[in-house]
Amino acid sequence: MATSRRIALRRASGTIATLLVAGLLAAACGDDDTATTTAKGEDKGTTLVVYSGREQELVEPLYERFEQETGIKLDVRYGDSPALAAQVQEEGDRSPADVFYAQDAGAIGSLGTMLEPLADDTLESVDAKFRAEDGRWIGITGRVRALVYNTDEVTDGDLPESILDVTDAAWKDRVGVAPTNASFIAWVSALRLTSGDAAATKFLEGLVANGARTYEKNGAIVDAVAKGEVDLGLVNHYYLYEKLGQDAELPIQNHYFADGDVGNLVNVSAAGVLASSKQQEAASTFIEFLLDEGQHFIVEDAVEREYPLVQLDGLADSPRYKDLPALAGIKGPDVDLSQLGGEVAKTVELIAASGLTS
Amino acid sequence: MPISYLLIRAGGAGADAWRATLESGLVEVAARSMLLALLVAVGTVLVAVPWAFLVVRSDLPGRRGWALAGALPLVIPSYVGAFALVGAFGPRGLLQSMLEPFGVERLPEIHGFSGAVIVLVLFTYPYVFLLVAAAFRSVDASLERAARGLGRTPWQAFRATTLPQLRSSIVAGALLSALYTLGDFGVVSILRVDTFTRQVYLRYGPLLDREGAAILGLVLCLLTFIVLVIERRVLRGDQQASRRRVAARDATDRVRLGRWTVPALLFVSLSTTFALLVPMAVLAWWLAGIGVDGAWLDRWSDTFVATGGSVLASGLGAIVAVAFALPVAYLLVRRPGRLPSMIEAVVYSGYALPGIVAALGLTFFATRTAFWLYQTLALLVVAYVIRFLPQAVGAVRSSLERVNPSLEHAARGLGAGRFTAFRRVTVPLALPGILAGAMLVFLTALKELPATLVLRPTGYSTLATEVWRHTAVSDYREAALPALVLVAVSAVPLWLLVIRPASATTGAGD
Structure with a gap:
């Protein structure tokens, strides 16, 4: 009887060990993937941590494009916008996050002065009604x-x-x-x-x-x-x-x-830079990217067909938006x-x- | 730790915040949550105990298969199950579209309180089933035979001898499903029942009201304590009985079902249909909706990496949880008293706390005191242990109770030290319960989502986060693959560790 138990125990621990090793290997594979795609970033040695309330399915290709173009590596943490906002508030000034890109103005607005005011010429690219009065966050899409x-x-x-x-x-x-x-x-x-x-x-x-x-x-x-x-x-x-x-x-x-x-x-998705971030410059680069390439991405590639908030050449007359009223024409x-x-x-x-x- | 976090946050709230939070129709919500937990606990017992009896003690055809089927719904995350059942039986679900040719325009409403009770029972009764079936297998059947020999009817004999030995397992299981229900967010939000946990999530979510959430979290702790007190009352007087228990594993007489065979088969197959087959069919239906496209390789590699992440984090969580559960359960069984009871109450309150509370509590402490731990796998494992330790304690405890202390005494008398006696006598005898406990933690951690999202290392994915990633953009077809893999991954250890050894040992005894 005791032997059969011991065999059962041995078998069980064998199974657990196998599963764990398998898990370790699979998880390691995942690490390899990220390591190779971001090899470029290591040259510059800059890594930005982005807390993304915007869904991975939607923005991941955009983030990858950013890494390729700037050589800055992104560590992206996906979550629901309000939960990420709560997390940043609990982390306080030790938050690992450099940038927060949220689904809505409410979640990012709740961070208040934990965000750093953005540069004036960044802010001016977007209509004043689509950004924070104190300049701490800026609308990316409408x-x-x-x-x-x-x-x-x-x-x-x-x-x-x-x-x-x-x-x-x-x-x-x-x-x-x-x-x-x-x-x-x-x-x-x-x-x-x-x-x-x-x-x-x-x-x-x-x-x-x-x-x-x-x-x-x-x-x-x-x-x-x-x-x-x-x-x-x-x-x-x-x-x-x-x-x-x-x-x-x-x-x-x-x-x-x-x-x-x-x-x-009309509401917006919005982004801001954490005041506690030690990489203000790279973080600003990221925000500017969202306001430039990001606008093209939204118009040309994303399934969602949100409205771009920056008036860039060639965006206004995209055939994908022919069934939608123009943003400027929407009277709300x-x-x-x-x-x-x-x-x-x-x-x-x-x-x-x-x-x-x- | 999460509780002290709640104290800090709720304590920081002004009197106004307390009043505003507590006035907002809270009594009604609290009463509804408690009633839901109670009904789900009773429902799980009504499903699980007969089921355990049928597979362990009756001549039900296909017992082994039904034993597996009884535990299998555990592999389906309750939120996935709720989605799938709504997809199938909603007013305009799959069933309605099949019945449309017959003039059925809408099906009766499954949203609401009774729908939530049914769905929660379907996906939590395995917690009771596993514990009770394990107890049934190690019950000393000679007493029952003796009672029969003394002229009792089979039912009288069962009630007088076997049932009391099952009591602590039944109560432990019912407690787990009641607390699970208190802490559940997915099912109640899909079926639109306003409960306490939903209120907590709303405050952390769209309401952006952390103080209110903390206040509600504390009240939820209080509700948990009430449930624990009820449990203590039910089990009172049981302690003496537990000390006399003998871990006998001799052959048990199987009850002949006779004309009850058909109703019994109907019972297990209907439950299996709703708790297992329908959700699986709906998932398969969604997956089939994708068809064959170019993205299959990406899809599989994402799912593969996530599988690794899931197995690693949950496996470590299970091992650490059992390591902590053993001493706690040992104290509770062998040295009952005030301190162990306090420890137990604290352990259990972690279970009913919504995952987001545990996660933000750990965030609060880790960023302030142990930043090097923050967003590492280790902290995620800690969160799993805090949340799911009670499952391990419950399982280990009820199996330790069936280990006769005189065996340990004998070992000590033969010169073994306390630890050696524990390791070589107690642990092997309690092994079925220990394995069941580890499995429960593993399976539950696999499905955990809110704490995983907050605490996982950046870029780390699990199957649950993969499901979430797709349902966040309400793409159920893409969510179906990780969901089905999650089911498959859970089914393998369930088969290896819970069902197979159990049937093998019973087989050896026959």
Whole structure:
């Protein structure tokens, strides 16, 4: 009996050891990969640590292009933008991060003075409404709130002129929203700032009364619209293209609201340099790269079709954007993006009170 | 460490922050979380105990296969399982599209509280099953035979002799699933149930409210303590019984199922269908959606590297966790008292804490006191141990309880030192539980995501982070490959270490 146990134990530890060695080897293979692709960077000896809230699937080719062109090696840490922001705050001034590139202005804005103000001529390449008032972060790409709809279930003529109309009886049980998603929260803040808390509460309660279905993320809403689980969804414009990139046959399309409607909020993904970074110069190079090559990449290569924020030659008339309204032509609410971060707590309170999240 | 981090953060919050956080409908959320944990714990016991009985003590056809099937849902991360089940059974899921020709427009809602209970039971009952099946195998069946000889019916005999010996395993398992439920974020957010952990994540997430998150984290610790107190109550009076236990492994009589065979088969096959086959089928369906394109080599090499990362980090986590679990469990069983109980409570509270809390706590301390450790594999392993140690302690403890202390005394009487007696007598006898504990930690760590994202060395990938990377851009077809490999990687050790030795030793005893 004891022998059979001992054999079992030996066998078990043998298996564990084999698995660990295999794991070590595979992990080592991974290291080799990165070592060879970045051999160039070692010449210059500069390595930048980038905390990237933007998804690996989207930006990895861009980062690789940066390494090739500048010889600066990037150590990229991918994560969800708010979680990375929280991580930087816990790390304090010992943060290994040199640059933070976030999904939205709120997450990067929460770092406050942990970010170093950017150089003036960097800041000036982007319209003042797409960067921090204190110059500590700068918008890289633009995204617009839009209404995604199922083209089998909804005819163009029936689509609402204003976002506030999705609480009409015609859309009962047909609307999807992501009430805990950062971009929805930012939009509700914009609604509060332009029309007041009462109007925001009225709209949120209208959504609840109208049987709006809630989702965790924008992507899930677009999926649900494609499947016909709901017919309309309040999302950012680029999720449509992510989905169509996977399956071009899906019956989904974006609708933008009438000029001047609060539904057309333009928000940004944004980047900044950590004040604690000892490589300010290389970090600035990276930001400048995002504002130059990065803009071409967004327009020419990325599936998402976000809007470039810098006016560079040849970008304006890209055929990939022929179905999208021009960014300059989008008339949305007039709000200061730097202000949205400070409104989050109050906005969330209103959303919770409306019953949308429970 | 995570708890003291919470104390620092929540302590730094002003009275206003406390009031605002605690007023926001929190009682309701807390009650809902506790009810969910309770129902899931009861549900897992109702599924796992009959299942363990069927495969260990009955003549169920295909017992070995069903024993494997009973443990296998453990290989499916609960968030992946929830996604897959929603994909299959959602109002407009795969099943609906198959039924569409028959005029089915929508299926009934699976989102919501009852859906969450069912999904969580399906993916956590194996925790109870593994512990109870291991206990069943080492139960002393001679008592039950004696009771039968004294004229008791089979059920009376079972209840009077075997069931009490299983109690600590059942409770340990139920505790694990209750705490898992308290700490779960994936399933509840996919099925839209507002729980405590979801609130914590929202505060670290879009709400950017670290103080509020820390306050809620502390309250969550409190809820964990309440669950532990309940467990202690249930087990009270059990300590004496445990001391008399004998680790006998003689042949057990198998119950003839007779006309119960069909219902029993129906029970195990239905559960397996929902917990295992449907999620796998949905993953395979998603993977098939990619078709054959030029990126297969890249896809496989990414997945291969991630597999290595997963196995290495989780394997080290399992080994270290068991190394810590052995002395803790030994103290709890052989020297029960106030101090071991305190240690146990601390150990268990780490388990129900959301992964992001543990991760940010370690970030806070490592960057301040041990920067050289920060974002190294070692710190990630520490996080796994903090989070999953209770699984190892639970498993080791319930198997140690079935080791008769008189055997250790005999060894000491024969001149062996305390440590030698422990190593040569206790550890081998408790081996099934120790291996089960290591496996549980390994399997759970493989699936861990939030702490891995924060603490992994920069550029290090695991299968879970690969799944996340694709689901972050809601590309489920690309997520299917790492998810399926994750399932396969988990299945191999489960087979080698839990199922095979167990059936081999039972086989030897027959």
